Amino acid sequence: xxxxQKFTFSVYTENNIGILNRLSAIFLKRHINIESMTVSKSxxxxxxxxxxVVNITKSQADKLIGQLEKQIEVIRxxxxxxxxxxxxxxxxxxxxxxxxxxxxxxxxxKFRRASIVTVTxxxxxxxxxxxxxxIDNMYDKLKPxxxxxxxxxxxxxxxxxxxxxxxxxxxxx
Amino acid sequence: xxxETQTVKKTETxxxxxxxxxxxxxxxxxxxxxxxxxxxxxxxxxxxxxELYKYQDKLHHVLTRHEQGAxxxxxxxxxxxxxxxxxxxxxxxxxxxxxxxxxxAQIDSTPLVCITGQVTKQLxxxxxxxxxxxxxISMPVTKWNYQITKASEIPEIMAKxxxxxxxxRPGPVLIDITxxxxxxxxxxxxxxxxxxxSYKAVPExxxxxxxxxxxxINNAKKPLVVFxxxxxLGKAEKEFKAFIEKGxxxxxxxxLGLSALPSDHNLNVGMVGMHGNYAPxxxxxxxxxxxxxxxxxxxxxxxxxxxxAKQAKVIHFEIDPAEVDKNxxxxxxxLGDVKETLAKILPKINKNSFSDxxxxxxxxxxxxxxxxxxxDLYPEKEALTMGExxxxxxxxxxGDAIIVSDVGQHQMITCRYAKFNSSKSNVxxxxxGTMGFALPAAIGAKMGQPDREVVAIIGDGSVQMTIQELGxxxxxxxxxxxxxxxxxxLGMVRQWQQLFFDKRYASTEMTxxxxxxxxKGYHMQAERVSKREDLANAIQxxxxxxxxxxxxxxxxxxxxxxxxxxxGASVSDVRLS
Numbered sequence: 017x018x019x020x021q022k023f024t025f026s027v028y029t030e031n032n033i034g035i036l037n038r039l040s041a042i043f044l045k046r047h048i049n050i051e052s053m054t055v056s057k058s059x060x061x062x063x064x065x066x067x068x069v070v071n072i073t074k075s076q077a078d079k080l081i082g083q084l085e086k087q088i089e090v091i092r093x094x095x096x097x098x099x100x101x102x103x104x105x106x107x108x109x110x111x112x113x114x115x116x117x118x119x120x121x122x123x124x125x126k127f128r129r130a131s132i133v134t135v136t137x138x139x140x141x142x143x144x145x146x147x148x149x150x151i152d153n154m155y156d157k158l159k160p161x162x163x164x165x166x167x168x169x170x171x172x173x174x175x176x177x178x179x180x181x182x183x184x185x186x187x188x189x
Numbered sequence: 190x191x192x193e194t195q196t197v198k199k200t201e202t203x204x205x206x207x208x209x210x211x212x213x214x215x216x217x218x219x220x221x222x223x224x225x226x227x228x229x230x231x232x233x234x235x236x237x238x239x240e241l242y243k244y245q246d247k248l249h250h251v252l253t254r255h256e257q258g259a260x261x262x263x264x265x266x267x268x269x270x271x272x273x274x275x276x277x278x279x280x281x282x283x284x285x286x287x288x289x290x291x292x293x294a295q296i297d298s299t300p301l302v303c304i305t306g307q308v309t310k311q312l313x314x315x316x317x318x319x320x321x322x323x324x325x326i327s328m329p330v331t332k333w334n335y336q337i338t339k340a341s342e343i344p345e346i347m348a349k350x351x352x353x354x355x356x357x358r359p360g361p362v363l364i365d366i367t368x369x370x371x372x373x374x375x376x377x378x379x380x381x382x383x384x385x386x387s388y389k390a391v392p393e394x395x396x397x398x399x400x401x402x403x404x405x406i407n408n409a410k411k412p413l414v415v416f417x418x419x420x421x422l423g424k425a426e427k428e429f430k431a432f433i434e435k436g437x438x439x440x441x442x443x444x445l446g447l448s449a450l451p452s453d454h455n456l457n458v459g460m461v462g463m464h465g466n467y468a469p470x471x472x473x474x475x476x477x478x479x480x481x482x483x484x485x486x487x488x489x490x491x492x493x494x495x496x497x498a499k500q501a502k503v504i505h506f507e508i509d510p511a512e513v514d515k516n517x518x519x520x521x522x523x524l525g526d527v528k529e530t531l532a533k534i535l536p537k538i539n540k541n542s543f544s545d546x547x548x549x550x551x552x553x554x555x556x557x558x559x560x561x562x563x564x565d566l567y568p569e570k571e572a573l574t575m576g577e578x579x580x581x582x583x584x585x586x587x588g589d590a591i592i593v594s595d596v597g598q599h600q601m602i603t604c605r606y607a608k609f610n611s612s613k614s615n616v617x618x619x620x621x622g623t624m625g626f627a628l629p630a631a632i633g634a635k636m637g638q639p640d641r642e643v644v645a646i647i648g649d650g651s652v653q654m655t656i657q658e659l660g661x662x663x664x665x666x667x668x669x670x671x672x673x674x675x676x677x678x679l680g681m682v683r684q685w686q687q688l689f690f691d692k693r694y695a696s697t698e699m700t701x702x703x704x705x706x707x708x709k710g711y712h713m714q715a716e717r718v719s720k721r722e723d724l725a726n727a728i729q730x731x732x733x734x735x736x737x738x739x740x741x742x743x744x745x746x747x748x749x750x751x752x753x754x755x756x757g758a759s760v761s762d763v764r765l766s
Contacts, residue, residue: 029387030387033336034324034325034328034334034336037325037328038328038329041328041329044329045329075514078514079511079514079515082510082511082512082513082515083511085510085511086509086510086511088332088333088353088385088387088388089333089387089388090387091386091387185386
């Protein structure tokens with residue numbers, strides 16, 4: 017049996033309605049759970065970039081690339097293992113302001129790249145960026161203070177090696 | 190009821206040709222060379238139908254009796270002509286009824302453009318009457334789909350739809366057009382689409398792949414070619430024949446590849462897969478080089494992948510990069526249109542022949558003839574067999590007919606025994622296995638090739654899934670020949686129940702109606718045959734008829750189709766009984 021590992025897919029697409037459905041359906045059809053997903057503009061005008069994180073085997077990843085690239089509006093799809101990318105996630109923690117001057121909590125904020133982005137009489141909001149494990153760790157530490165709200169973004173990632181997407185676009189344009 | 194009329198723009202003073210979106214849809218079809226479409230009208234597509242009325246001398250519309258019939262007819266038309274089939278329906282149930290045919294076209298790579306009406310843009314998402322999210326529903330089963338909400342989008346999107354449907358590996362495209370876009374006007378200007386920047390229809394052929402493939406092929410001692418519909422879709426029959434004849438390769442087909450090579454060709458070694466021939470299945474696991482041409486290693490072809498051709502080097506000629514290494518790991522993949530790649534590899538391969546190896550096929554053929562074929566084609570028992578009916582049709586058609594088969598035992602028997610002289614003559618639902626396919630598909634096939642005889646072979650279960658299309662035949666007078674092989678069972682499921690479920694025949698016995706009366710209700714010539722001595726004459730009468738003809742043949746109730754590779758077993762474990 018092949019090992020299951022974490023793959024990050026970067027999928028460059030046209031900016032049209034419905035592509036998200038089309039792409040997620042490819043994972044659905046193969047019963048693959050999407051761990052995280054982010055959609056944004058990319059470095060190229062009018063080209064969108066989807067970032068999917070999934071736990072699958074290498075051969076599944078290769079086949080997924082084929083299926084993703086087969087979609088008419090997909091320009092190019094890449095899959096990367098963990099060591100091939102630089103990646104981040106961002107999280108927001110909304111906490112009651114009664115803990116604002118808690119020394120332990122303040123120490124913990126220094127522990128990681130985290131900052132307070134807003135303060136009101138009732139609550140304050142901490143923003144933190146890092147690896148998933150780091151944010152998980154922070155979550156565990158902040159949970160005892162009673163999280164009024166917590167949210168975490170999907171992974172965003174750039175590859176260490178070049179993805180020659182701009183050249184490709186010039187070539188086919 | 191309709192508030193859409195209020196949204197019709199007052200025509201601006203312009204020198205350009207200003208027409209409605211609905212008329213633009215028709216003009217786009219004409220620009221693409223379409224002269225025949227299948228469909229069913231309804232509220233949200235009425236503006237387009239109104240324009241069809243005006244253009245009826247240029248664009249013939251066939252009113253099917255159900256939208257599923259429209260897609261299957263369009264498929265039948267596309268499969269025998271190589272052109273894009275067009276189906277049209279209204280929103281809501283009209284659109285959802287298209288889905289089975291679209292899914293069938295997707296898995297069997299059939300070029301279709303399906304046009305659906307949609308509620309007016311302002312009503313989208315309001316759960317309006319007959320509103321359904323057909324874009325969302327059809328997304329996983331279309332090559333591409335798009336919702337038009339502005340009349341001005343129509344020419345460009347329609348051009349793109351036809352280009353995408355027919356180019357590369359063909360497939361179905363669905364265009365959903367809101368009612369306001371049909372009523373609104375636009376300045377019509379049509380340009381054919383020749384490329385889409387994010388879509389590469391045909392991969393570039395790499396010289397080094399051709400060289401690598403040729404080297405393996407030239408060193409083969411026991412080569413086996415397995416070809417699929419890619420040969421037909423690529424219009425590469427000539428190139429394929431030249432390739433196998435020069436190399437001397439025994440060549441077996443998938444059911445969608447059937448008819449790409451004449452049945453009587455000396456290198457044609459029959460069908461692979463679950464109910465394929467004994468020799469090519471057995472010898473798949475003895476060949477040293479497996480050359481796959483325009484096929485996709487469906488599980489019904491390969492059986493257990495862990496024991497499929499493990500001894501062989503695998504070369505895969507394929508247009509769709511996603512098919513390479515999907516099911517079977519290849520040693521060399523030659524990407525590209527087979528018409529191009531086979532022509533380019535031809536000078537690189539040695540002229541050869543493999544008489545000892547061919548002899549092995551003949552030996553297995555003799556075993557299969559003794560244990561299976563003899564009983565199927567020349568039975569000694571009283572009841573008629575499906576095989577002898579097909580054999581009799583061969584006798585009468587001389588292999589020149591287009592044979593459309595439905596899904597089940599009769600389909601396997603038809604594909605095993607029907608003879609073909611020319612390509613694009615076998616129409617069947619392969620990948621999806623859609624019961625109900627054949628009757629409407631035969632209508633499309635006959636309209637696509639009016640000068641050829643079209644015979645639909647259908648089971649008693651399958652025919653009842655789309656039997657309403659007899660109405661389409663009656664109204665259009667399309668002279669299709671319909672043969673219902675009636676065993677009063679859902680035969681293939683019954684066979685599995687017998688072999689793998691201890692004969693627990695759960696819901697497979699059919700209490701059937703009087704098919705002849707039904708056919709006669711549609712004023713169709715119809716007769717029933719139950720005795721061997723009546724068969725040949727009945728088939729002759731059917732084939733001689735200038736009109737549509739319905740022939741019911743009562744066959745043995747509990748016959749099984751062999752050879753058979755049990756589900757999940759190896760190709761070399763193919764059973765003869």
